[in-house]
Amino acid sequence: MSLESNVPKGALAEKWTNYRSKMNLVAPNNKRRIEVIVVGTGLAGASAAATLGELGYKVKCFTFHDSPRRAHSIAAQGGINAAKNYQNDGDSIYRLFYDTIKGGDYRSREANTHRLAEISLEIIDQAVAQGVPLAREYGGLLANRSFGGVQVSRTFYARGQTGQQLLLGAYQALSRQISNGSVVMHNRHEMLDLVKVDGKARGIITRNLLTGKLERHAAHCVVLATGGYGNVFYLSTNAMMSNVSAAWRSVKKGALMANPCYTQIHPTCIPVSGEYQSKLTLMSESLRNDGRVWVPKNMEDVMAIREGKLKPTDIKEEDRDYYLERRYPAFGNLVPRDVASRAAKIATDEGKGVNKTGLAVFLDFEAAIQRYGNSEAISKGIANPSKDMIRKMGKEVVKQKYGNLFQMYEKITGDNPYETPMKIYPAVHYTMGGVWVDYNLQTNVPGLFALGEANFSDHGANRLGASALMQGLADGYFVIPYTIGQFLADEIRTPMIDNNSEEFVEAEKAVAERIDQILSIKGDQSVESFHRRLGKIMWEYCGMSRNAEGLNKGIQMIKDLRAEFYRDVFVPGREDDFNPELEKALRVADFLEMGEIMMADALNRNESAGGHFRSEYQSEEGEAQRNDADYAYVAAWSWDEGGNHQLHKEDLVFENVELKTRSYK
Amino acid sequence: MKLNLKIWRQKGPDSTGGFETYMVEADEHMSFLEMLDVLNEQLIHEKKEPVAFEHDCREGICGTCNMVIDGRPHGPQQGTTTCQLHMRAYKDGDTITIEPIRAKSFPIIKDLAVDRSSFDRIIQAGGYISVNTGQAPDANAIPIEKDQSSRAFDAATCIGCGACVAACPNGSAMLFTAAKISHLALLPQGKVEHTKRTSKMVAQMDKEGFGMCSNVEACEVECPKEISTDNIARMNRSFLGSIFGSEG
Amino acid sequence: MWIINFLLSSIGRKIIMSLTGLFLCLFLVIHLLGNLQLLVDDGGEAFNSYAYIMTHNPLIKFISIANYFFIGLHAVVGILLYFVNRNAKGSSYAVKTKDNASIASKNMALLGSLILAFLFIHMGDFWLKMKMAKWYPDADWLPLAQSEALGHEVIDLYVRVTTAFDNIWLVLAYLIGQLILSFHLWHGFASAFQTLGLRHKKYTPLISGLGKAFAILIPLGFAIIPIFHYLNILF
Structure with a gap:
């Protein structure tokens, strides 16, 4: 299969503008007759549904949550990037584009990334107009902060709740369309399959999670905005219900899963505390603006801290290894996520981990507290401030900046981060890989589109902080509303799709059979226990560092686990009832396949790039080593019912940036 | 630590429910929901139906989890959702009673899960700013005073969990509704539709069958985001304004 | 019509409670000021004259009718809201918590009903008997006294009051009545302002302070009267 990216011709900076002006349109009277x-x-999803509704399409929108407002975008903390250059610090669309390409280790599509940078400006305007309370300066204008992998301040934020506020903005826009009838909302409906008619995506099969009833929903096209697959790892910063099923079912119906091995391990999460742990909590990257990452230099100190004989604050300055500042003086604590995570792994692999499990490093705010305290003293004109006074004032400033994050940390761990450094460790956070899409965000299945984290398009092998919110909203508000017309302009003569056609009936039957099969196994092990075991395999063999041997072993282990699942899983309850265990079982069944394709992709990619680190391919200093000659391509995988997967390549063409070894030194 | 749990079990919306008692072994570092996970694993192991409860992000922001623990929504800790409540708040041998939210407008689905779609309908009635995608002026075109913006933010932090309704002896949703009205009213962008928004949202709130605020203010105490009842006063004020100040 | 819609809306009904409540607070002040004349040691001259004026001046008569109306409205709407709210709540929790609100605020309907019951006793004791004087001019339980100020005979309500408070049970009933009133006002006073939307960082502390003072001082003022008379008899 040849993969056509459909990137428009012309100069990089003009592609999107020119393309948009010449794109096929659907007239308003026809939009009314087209269902999406x-x-x-x-x-x-919310931004796309709202905008398509505003344009006049008949939109049917689905979520498995009880309300559209609960989607996991809500948990994003730190911020959203935009090349507004409000800070006058040299930012520009090109710089945002370049930072994103470079941050992604040169594995993303130039044209998509540039479009993202262009659109970033409009997103902020739109959000503010919707009433999103982004942070402001005293003069009433918008504030910015810095994020990893970047040397300008371009991140807009809303305290530590940027995702929540942006999502509520989109949710409100969606609610407005629901109230005027242009969007019909289906809450508590989970997509369990994609329906294709004559090769085009024409509908979905859903399960009503309250009643268990299977439903057939038809439309002229289907847009997936179903998030990432980080929960393959069981422990991740994703929400408990985040899953890959909608995307994976589409892959099984012919779509392709692109670059599945690119998973982002976020460096600042609260470490695992025990076997019962159900999820990991992220501490925003923004903390690295002021927090310094360190481990003790001497093993004796490490042991003393683990045993509780020494407190972290007892370790003298010269006995601390601020390893990020040491290794990467130019970016210091603000290196990109993949780099920071790997550095933490190196430190703990050397045995320097500072908690009982040996899997944690310190994130220390003392220097920031002192610095802010001193500058407060100066600004208040206090001549000889006491140490206590400086700390007090410094803590106040830190509290204003990160108060809710500090509070959250204390709730979870019971430690007070104003007095003792936080303990952090990397955790799975985001997946750069996803359903393969072209420039129009259309998959290789005509009429099937994928947006946001669900697609693979803009971040390459690693995503920079505060770019996920940007991409989700760019796709939903400003890309799909245009590009969907490229497909739908040819569909204006297509009558309403009949959901009683053979294809729909067949698809529904297949879903019912799959549910019956899982319920009838009646084995002895819970779904949760399988998921936990899968997660351990993934983390062990396809986590922060991978190698061919481990991946081969991991693939076999997943295959065995999958066979065991279908032999011995126990799912209580009935199919025609509210049954969260059944929902989970169907999701884990798909993760058990997704995990394998991730490993296959990781095994195929004989290089280290961004979130994919193969221990065989590293420099002497332990930095990732790309292989641009052989692997500058998108690896898109198909998967047939028999579990056979096949690789399809889309070569990445770089016309504007020169491929270089990333350096943050 | 060993805990006795008294949990409300109810098969479906129309069945009558009752309390069942369970024993569970927990660890002080567990979150409350992880403790329930342990119980459910135990039940599944015994081939019994696990306790249905709703949860998702488990970091206190999605608002999905919502149970009432010993008579208090989200349990005893102030400013904390159930998923953020950790077992170190309890001690060995404690008995914990867990119930679903009780309110007519939040019918029980099963066990501890309730239907809160009435909140969505209140927002749909007018809890938005009517701006289409692409219509927005430059984000810095209208400066907003920092404190004002911060007050709007305080109201906007609502996670829609329903703890306010759960805590209210009247089953009133006024804190939820008022928080959204306030969030938008405090911003210049939201002022334009403010009057209409207030009357539409209040009308929908009434239609959903929520009770009336008698200023008990338990909602403010139980709100995991500590949203102030100042907002209710603001809503009352703007409701009066919408009646007597408008020509419609 | 808009006014009907307004009055039927949730906030509209709360505002009825608020405005009637505030009016009744004002009434309490006036009533107390008048009643404090019972403490004047003049054999009832001041109080009896005051009582006569209060029952014979047309303006005050009109205000008192309004007052009865507002008491009725406050009670009827209050009871109605109680049932509407109880219905909205459905069932209550197995574990009752005291940690999230004051006892007074959660029991306004009960407190209000008890106050209403107290009002009936109170009216039966004094007001009704005074009214009945019209029909039973010769009854010996309604003596007459000469009012110096008005220059004619008036009903000697003073004697009626002072003799009533010979009864320790009645005194106790009045004291309990005032205690209940105090609780009701403890929440009600500031609550009325909140309902009207009168809340501001700068003046809300004043309102709630005033509310607490009001809730203590007014019932205390009323309570002094039975105590004073009971003690008067004792010593």
């Missing part, structure tokens, strides 16, 4: 299904109501 949007699955998912996170930033991408």
Whole structure:
């Protein structure tokens, strides 16, 4: 299969503008007769559904949550990037584009990334107009902060709740369309399959999670905005219900899963505390603006801290290894996520981990507290401030900046981060890979689109902080509303799709059989226990560092686990009832396949790039080593019912940036 | 630690429910929901139906989790959702009673899960700013005073969990409704539709069958985002304004 | 019509409670000021004259009718809201918590009903008997006294009051009545302002302070009267 990216011709900076002006349109009277299904109501889904509704399409929107407002976009903390250059610090669309390409280790499509940078400006305007309370300066204008991998301040934020506020903005826009009838909302409906008619995506099969009833929903096209697959790892910063099923079912119906091995491990999460742990909590990257990452230099100190004989604050300055500042003086604590995570792994692999499990490093705010305290003293004109006074004032400033994050940390761990450094460790956070899409965000299945984290398009092998919100909203508000017309302009003569056609009936039957099969196994092990085991395999063999041997072993282990699942899983309850265990079982069944394709992709990619680190391919200093000659391509995988997967390549063409070894030194 | 749990079990919306008692072994570092996970694993192991409860992000922001623990929504800790409540708040041998939210407008689905779609309908009635995608002026075109913006933010932090309704002896949703009205009213962008929005949202709130605020203010105490009842006063004020100040 | 819609809306009904409540607070002040004349040691001259004026001046008569109306409205709407709210709540929790609100605020309907019951006793004791004087001019339980100020005979309500408070049970009933009133006002006073939307960082502390003072001082003022007379008899 040849993969056509459909990137328009012309100069990089003009592609999108020119393309938009010449694109096929659907007239308003025809829009009224065209139905669009949007699955998912996170930033991408809600913004797409709302905007398509505003344009006049008949939109049917689906979420498995009880309300569209609960999608996991809500948990994003730190911020959203935009090349507004409000800070006058040299930012520009090109710089945002370049930072994103470079941050992604040169594995993303130039044209998509540039479009993202262009649109970033409009997103902020739109959000503010919707009433999103982004942070402001005293003069009433918008404030910015810095994020990893970047040397300008371009991140807009809303305290530590940027995702929540942006999602509520999109949710409100969606609610407005629901109230005027242009969007019909289906809450508590989970997509369990894609329906294709004559090769085109024409509908979905859903399960009403309250009654268990299977439903057939038809439309002229289907838009997936169903998020990432990080929960393959069981422990991740994703929400408990985040899953890959909608995307994976589409892959099984012919779509392709692109770059599945690119998973982002976020460096600042609260470490695992025990076996019962159900999820990991992220501490926003923005903390690295002021927090310094360190481990003790001497093993004796490490042991003393683990045993509780020494407190972290007892370790003298010269006995601390601020390893990010040491290794990467130019970016210091603000290196990109993949780099920071790997550095933490190196430190703990050397045995320097500072908690009982040996899997934690310190994130220390003392220097920031002192610095802010001193500058407060100066600004208040206090001549000889006491140490206590400086700390007090410094803590106040830190509290204003990160108060809710500090509070959250204390709630979870019971430690007070104003007095003792936070303990952090990397955790799975985001997946750069996803359903393969072209420039129009259309998959290789005509009429099937994928937006936001669900697609693979803009971040390459690593995503920079505060770019996920940007991409989700760019896709939903400003890309799909245009590009969907490229497909739908040819569909204006297509009558309403009949959901009683053979294809729909067949698809529904297949779903019912799959549910019956899982319920009838009646084995002895819970779904949760399988998921936990899958997660351990993934983390062990396809986590922060991978190698061929481990991946081969991991693939076999997943295959065995999958066989065991279908032999011995126990799912209580009935199919025609509210049954969260059944929902989970169907999702884990798909993760058990997704995990394998991730490993296959990781095994195929004989290089280290961004979130994919193969221990065989590293420099002497332990930095990732790309292989641009052989692997500058998108690896898109198909998967047939028999579990056979096949690789399809889309070569990445770089016309504007020169491929370089990333350096943050 | 060993805990006795008294949990409300109810098969479906129309069945009558009752309390069942369970024993569970927990660890002080567990979150409350992880403790329930342990119980459910135990039940599944015994081939019994696990306790249905709703949860998702488990970091206190999605608003999905919502149970009432010993008579208090989200349990005893102020400013904390159930998922953020950790077992170190309890001690060995404690008995914990867990119930679903009780309110007519939040019918029980099963066990501890309730239907809160009435909140969505209140927002749909007018809890938005009518701006289409692409119509927006430059984000810095209208400066907003920092404190004002911060007050709007305080109201906007609502996670729609329903703890306010759960805590209210009247089953009133006024804190929820008022928080959204306030969030938008405090911003210049939201002022334009403010009057209409207030009357539409209040009308929908009434239609959903929520009770009336008698200023008990338990909602403010139980709100995991500590949203102030100042907002209710603001809503009352703007409701009066919408009646007597408008020509419609 | 808009006014009907307004009055039937949730906030509209609360505002009825608020405005009637505030009016009744004002009434309490006037009533107390008048009643404090019972403490004047003049054999009832001041109080009896005051009582006569209060029942014979047309303006005050009109205000008193309004007052009865507002008491009725406050009670009827209050009871109605109680049932509407109880219905909205459905069932209550197995574990009752005291940690999230004051006892007074959660029991306004009960407190209000008890106050209403107290009002009936109170009216039966004094007001009704005074009214009945019209029909039973010769009854010996309604003596007459000469009012110096008005220059004619008036009903000697003073004697009626002072003799009533010979009864320790009645005194106790009045004291309990005032205690209940105090609780009701403890929440009600500031609550009325909140309902009207009169809340501001700068003056809300004043309102709630005033509300607490009001809730203590007014019932205390009323309570002094039975105590004073009971003690008067004792010593």
